[in-house]
Amino acid sequence: MQKSGAEMTERPTVYQVPADxxxxxxxxxxxxxIEIGFNRKDAAVLDGRFTADAVLVVPDGTVLHGWDDLFTYHTARLAGPIKDWTTRVNVLAVLPLRPDIAVVHLRQDTSTPQETFSNRGTIVAVKKDNSWWISAMHNTNVA
Structure with missing residues (x-):
């Protein structure tokens, strides 16, 4: 009989720490x-390091597939509803899965004319041709 996940006593570890x-x-x-592009309202900089097939989940739960959708979304947002916002993005942790794949946890503190709020995010970064790219990102509001 196969053991359920809760009954397993040996679990694999996947992160290669410490990070390089x-x-x-x-x-x-x-x-x-990301921070520079957001604050300059420049979607080309904001989205510059996302892969062509990147997936992004934005704070309202919208899922964007591919760089073209991501760029279109950010271009409209930066020129419209968030044009007066500023943000600060800090890396909280880098957790390598392999030498060419890492999970990056981040904190984003954003100021609007009305309020300040924080988001937490997770990035899956991949290294291709000696450069890091964002293949997936999730960003959620902190209550």
Whole structure:
């Protein structure tokens, strides 16, 4: 009889810690581009390091598939409802799965003319041709 997940006593570990210092610096720079693009209202910079087939879940739960959809979404948002907002994005942790794949946890603190709020996010980053790219990202509001 096969044991259920709750009964398993040995579970695999998947994260390769500690993270390589150079990779951490490069991933922090990747995340910094999100902040720079947001604050400049420049979707090309904001979305510049997303893969062509990236998947993004935005705070309201909308799922965007592919760079074209992501760029169209951010172009409209940055010129419209969030044009007066600013944000600060900080990497909380880099957890490598393999030398070319890492999970990045982040915090985003955003100010609007009316309020300040925080989001938490998770990025799946992949290294292709010695450059890090965002293949998936989830961003959710913190209550």
């Amino acid at each position: 210092e150079q990779d951490v610096r490069e991933l922090e720079q990747l995340v910094a581009q």
